Amino acid sequence: MSVDGRAPTATGDPVLRVRDLIVRFDSGRNVVRAVNGVSFDLEAGGALGLVGESGSGKSVTSLAILRLLPRPTAKIVAGEIWLGDRDLIQLSDREMRRLRGKEMSLVPQDPLSGLNPVLTIGEQVVETLRAHEDMRRREARDRATELLSTVGIPRPRDQLDRYPHQFSGGMRQRVLIAIALALRPTLLIADEPTTALDVTVQAQVLELLHELTAQRGTAILLISHDLGIMARMTRRIMVMYAGYVVESAPTAEIFARPGHPYTAGLLRSIPRVGDAGRPLTPIAGSPPEPDWVPRGCPFAPRCAWALDVCWHEMPPLEPMEAVTFSRDPRPGRHLLACHNPVAADEVEGGKPLRPGFHAAPPPEDGLVPQGTT
Amino acid sequence: MTAPPSPASEPALLEVRDLRVHFPITRGAVFRRTVGQVHAVDGLSLKLATAETVGLVGESGSGKTTLGRAIVGLLPPTSGTILFRGLPLSAKRAAPDRAGRTQLQMVFQDPTASLDPRWRVGASIAEPLRVNHVGTRAERRARVSELLEVVGLSPGHARRYPHELSGGQRQRVGLARALALNPAVIVADEAVSALDVSIRAQVINLLQQLQNERKLSYLFIAHDLAVVRHLSDRVAVMYLGQIVEQAAAADLYSDARHPYTVSLLSAVPVPDPTVEAGRQRIVLPGDPPNPASPPPGCRFHTRCWLRKKLGNPERCAAEEPAHQHVSAGHTAACHYAHQVPENVRLSTVVPTAEPASGPTAEPAS
Numbered sequence: 225m226s227v228d229g230r231a232p233t234a235t236g237d238p239v240l241r242v243r244d245l246i247v248r249f250d251s252g253r254n255v256v257r258a259v260n261g262v263s264f265d266l267e268a269g270g271a272l273g274l275v276g277e278s279g280s281g282k283s284v285t286s287l288a289i290l291r292l293l294p295r296p297t298a299k300i301v302a303g304e305i306w307l308g309d310r311d312l313i314q315l316s317d318r319e320m321r322r323l324r325g326k327e328m329s330l331v332p333q334d335p336l337s338g339l340n341p342v343l344t345i346g347e348q349v350v351e352t353l354r355a356h357e358d359m360r361r362r363e364a365r366d367r368a369t370e371l372l373s374t375v376g377i378p379r380p381r382d383q384l385d386r387y388p389h390q391f392s393g394g395m396r397q398r399v400l401i402a403i404a405l406a407l408r409p410t411l412l413i414a415d416e417p418t419t420a421l422d423v424t425v426q427a428q429v430l431e432l433l434h435e436l437t438a439q440r441g442t443a444i445l446l447i448s449h450d451l452g453i454m455a456r457m458t459r460r461i462m463v464m465y466a467g468y469v470v471e472s473a474p475t476a477e478i479f480a481r482p483g484h485p486y487t488a489g490l491l492r493s494i495p496r497v498g499d500a501g502r503p504l505t506p507i508a509g510s511p512p513e514p515d516w517v518p519r520g521c522p523f524a525p526r527c528a529w530a531l532d533v534c535w536h537e538m539p540p541l542e543p544m545e546a547v548t549f550s551r552d553p554r555p556g557r558h559l560l561a562c563h564n565p566v567a568a569d570e571v572e573g574g575k576p577l578r579p580g581f582h583a584a585p586p587p588e589d590g591l592v593p594q595g596t597t
Numbered sequence: 598m599t600a601p602p603s604p605a606s607e608p609a610l611l612e613v614r615d616l617r618v619h620f621p622i623t624r625g626a627v628f629r630r631t632v633g634q635v636h637a638v639d640g641l642s643l644k645l646a647t648a649e650t651v652g653l654v655g656e657s658g659s660g661k662t663t664l665g666r667a668i669v670g671l672l673p674p675t676s677g678t679i680l681f682r683g684l685p686l687s688a689k690r691a692a693p694d695r696a697g698r699t700q701l702q703m704v705f706q707d708p709t710a711s712l713d714p715r716w717r718v719g720a721s722i723a724e725p726l727r728v729n730h731v732g733t734r735a736e737r738r739a740r741v742s743e744l745l746e747v748v749g750l751s752p753g754h755a756r757r758y759p760h761e762l763s764g765g766q767r768q769r770v771g772l773a774r775a776l777a778l779n780p781a782v783i784v785a786d787e788a789v790s791a792l793d794v795s796i797r798a799q800v801i802n803l804l805q806q807l808q809n810e811r812k813l814s815y816l817f818i819a820h821d822l823a824v825v826r827h828l829s830d831r832v833a834v835m836y837l838g839q840i841v842e843q844a845a846a847a848d849l850y851s852d853a854r855h856p857y858t859v860s861l862l863s864a865v866p867v868p869d870p871t872v873e874a875g876r877q878r879i880v881l882p883g884d885p886p887n888p889a890s891p892p893p894g895c896r897f898h899t900r901c902w903l904r905k906k907l908g909n910p911e912r913c914a915a916e917e918p919a920h921q922h923v924s925a926g927h928t929a930a931c932h933y934a935h936q937v938p939e940n941v942r943l944s945t946v947v948p949t950a951e952p953a954s955g956p957t958a959e960p961a962s
Contacts, residue, residue, distance in 0.1 A: 277793035277794060277795065277796075278793055392884045394884055395884070422656035422657055422820070422885070423656065423820060423822070423861055423864045423865055424656065424860060424861060424864050424880075424881045424885075425656075425884060426864065427863075427864035427878060427880050427881075428880050428881070430866070431878070431880055449793070449794060450866065451794075451868035452823075452865065452866030452867050452868045452873075453866045454868070455866060455867060455868050455869055455870040455872075455873045456866045456867075456870075456873045475870050476870045476871065479868065479869055479870055479871075480871075489795060490794055490795065491868070492798075493794050493795050493797065493798035494794060494798070494823065494868055495801070495823045495824055495826065495827030495828075496823075496868075503802045503805060503806075504798040504801055504802055504827070505798070506795055506796070506797075506798030506799040506802060507795035507798070510763045510765055510766075510795075510796060511763075511793065511795075511796075
């Protein structure tokens with residue numbers, strides 16, 4: 225069975241709308257601007273991928289949506305998160321608890337910490353069902369058996385009485401998927417769902433996630449640093465860097481025609497079939513320290529395309545001018561936050577090809593230290 | 598017993614012969630008794646030539662880390678020999694061949710765990726020199742500065758503590774420490790796996806550059822098949838303590854013959870949506886079996902799609918397959934290696950844009 229794009233269940237109206245989300249961590253000693261004005265839509269049955277390196281704000285964005293940010297250090301400073309017709313930021317904790325699990329749910333990265341080690345698998349699935357629906361214990365147990373069998377766990381009735389440590393990593397992740405999909409949520413957030421798993425088990429779990437979400441029309445927000453998984457699982461990709469969305473476009477287009485130097489750099493950093501042995505083109509430097517506050521574009525210090533303006537002004541996320549490539553009949557928009565986008569003929573080489581062009585050096589006062597704004 | 602021939606005609610720099618590393622499973626506190634053995638590495642043979650990179654892939658529990666640790670002397674082998682420049686390395690720590698041991702160094706996956714947090718980086722890099730009584734204090738200090746520059750850091754980094762460095766910088770320090778005694782072989786165990794994509798590319802390039810400058814040989818252990826392909830001249834695939842297929846990198850990725858390798862390649866997501874949409878995947882059922890009680894016969898037969906396709910022949914469950922010759926330097930331990938259908942090989946395996954090249958990679962320019 226192949227996982228080629230999404231089933232035609234995707235409709236026009238967004239399940240999730242995030243607008244200008246700003247999240248900060250305040251430890252008392254320093255402030256980390258984890259998410260700096262993120263906006264996006266995810267339509268029903270859609271599959272959106274969130275790509276970025278550690279510290280880019282991708283997991284923080286997903287935790288903000290679930291309202292599971294660590295308190296009291298993390299705070300949603302501004303923004304709106306609409307799930308259907310409700311702004312999640314305005315909801316009480318009690319209302320959020322009712323929503324989580326039922327209308328939106330999470331498949332976490334580490335299947336061991338996602339399960340309670342002292343409760344049986346059955347108790348944990350039944351607990352989720354009974355927390356949200358008026359169900360008798362017997363009835364919930366039957367439903368749990370059914371769920372475990374849907375996610376491909378053999379002899380599900382016997383497995384209900386076993387504990388998480390008696391399961392392998394892949395089986396635990398299946399149990400978590402069963403719990404996450406138990407109440408047929410409209411939105412599933414999967415944060416690096418297969419990072420802890422072996423390749424062959426990863427393939428099983430991805431296949432399962434795809435099948436179940438496509439069947440039920442569940443929208444999926446998939447977070448991963450693995451561009452291969454993104455190519456397989458998503459219809460649209462959002463690239464984050466230092467808490468900003470720097471590019472957002474249909475999956476095929478991101479790969480064929482990246483516009484942001486960071487996206488192009490990521491694609492040139494992964495070994496590709498056909499150039500084994502040849503050196504990769506890495507991105508210079510390293511990701512910024514979390515508490516660093518750039519005045520302009522946060523990528524400027526590592527960018528080969530940087531202009532003077534990049535050091536002073538963060539460009540807005542706007543439609544890219546020339547949409548040149550798309551396999552998708554309904555292409556969707558290609559959004560880009562860059563003063564000096566990568567030209568089509570520069571994608572392959574991973575560096576600017578304009579004669580005489582040099583990246584603008586940082587201005588004397590370019591790196592504004594924390595706490596001045 | 599399963600010794601695949603090496604394509605190299607010259608004597609191997611490093612040779613592993615029928616190596617076994619078993620771990621006892623014990624029960625009881627006072628009267629400890631052994632109730633079983635985990636066959637982590639079970640009759641494995643491998644050769645590594647000068648300036649060659651052999652990639653070792655396999656899932657967790659396949660024994661690849663155990664093999665790497667046994668080679669550098671961190672684990673005593675249960676049986677079998679490890680030859681370095683034709684001479685056997687002893688398993689004893691204080692053996693007279695200690696000088697030979699210094700030629701084999703290891704780079705670990707997690708640089709945070711492999712560096713002492715209370716030591717300045719310079720002290721960590723100088724440790725192998727100090728332990729082996731190399732040079733005076735001043736000479737060692739000069740050597741540390743030199744090594745830091747070799748791995749792309751500045752001599753000033755010697756005074757920093759590990760927590761003051763980024764993940765990529767820490768991995769460079771781990772590499773500098775491994776290079777301190779001018780080794781001939783570096784066992785890199787998931788050395789780039791924990792790094793972010795953009796940083797990983799920098800370290801991969803550094804590994805290639807060092808190999809070209811110093812004629813280093815790498816045993817590159819990783820689960821990331823794309824990275825392994827990028828760096829390796831030859832690739833060996835491990836399953837439950839044994840090598841099931843071995844070939845020049847280009848051959849393995851374009852013409853895999855062991856059903857396990859085929860499914861492994863088909864399972865890896867390719868960062869190209871056009872390719873992804875057109876690929877066929879063979880999803881293996883279940884998890885790898887417990888290495889304490891490997892299945893009889895071919896160890897892969899319990900999950901094998903080819904066996905099923907061929908009508909579950911008895912032979913797979915009864916007889917351990919020997920390595921079959923596929924082409925020069927390419928062997929696969931499967932009774933039916935020649936019956937992997939061509940259409941399956943072509944549709945699951947990543948399409949190659951390049952013609953199959955010889956076992957030596959072109960040097961990086």
